[in-house]
Every structure is written in structure tokens, then in C-alpha cells.
Amino acid sequence: MTRRKSSREFKLEEVKLVTERGVTVAQAYRDFELAESALRQWMREATAAPTKAFPGNGQQRLELTEITALKKEVAKLKAERDIPKKGEPCTPLV
Numbered sequence: 001m002t003r004r005k006s007s008r009e010f011k012l013e014e015v016k017l018v019t020e021r022g023v024t025v026a027q028a029y030r031d032f033e034l035a036e037s038a039l040r041q042w043m044r045e046a047t048a049a050p051t052k053a054f055p056g057n058g059q060q061r062l063e064l065t066e067i068t069a070l071k072k073e074v075a076k077l078k079a080e081r082d083i084p085k086k087g088e089p090c091t092p093l094v
Helices: 008-019 025-031 036-048 062-082
Strands: none
Touching: 008 025, 008 036, 025 036
16 A cells, blocks of 8 residues: 555644544544544644644654754764774773
8 A cells, every 4th residue: 555645734624524523533534545543643733733733745843853953963972972082092892
């Protein structure tokens, strides 16, 4: 089965069907051939942060982008820390 991409508008409309119009989750995912878990995830995202939900086209949320950048920086600093400096004795690995 191939992975389908849904637009932000489609996701919001599906969430509105369930939350505002009284359609059951089961009926909504059957009618639109969605995975139940996907629809429930969309509902969680929409209720947690309605304005930030579904950033679209694979764009990460600002918080996730910052975390990724910080993880890269930590890895770089650890590598620099582990390189022995000139004149320092190297400890043999045993």
C-alpha cells in the first residue's frame, strides 16, 4: 500500500466532521479510506495546537527544528572533546 499525502485543508475538514458535525470516527475513516490511527492522530494534533497543526509538506515544527540543530551541535562538541590535544598523553584503550 502506498503512502498517501493529505493537504492541511483535508485534515482539518476530517477533524471537523468528527468534532463538530457528529460523524463517528469509524464512519469518517471508512468513508475516506483512511487509517483509523491517522485520523485519531490528526484529531490530537488539531486539539492540542489548532493554529500549529499540520505544518505541511514535511516541514518540521519550530521546536523540532531547534532540537535537531542542538543534537547536531552536541555531537560535534563531543567529538571535539574526545580528540586529544597536542602535547596531551594518549591513554591506551585496554
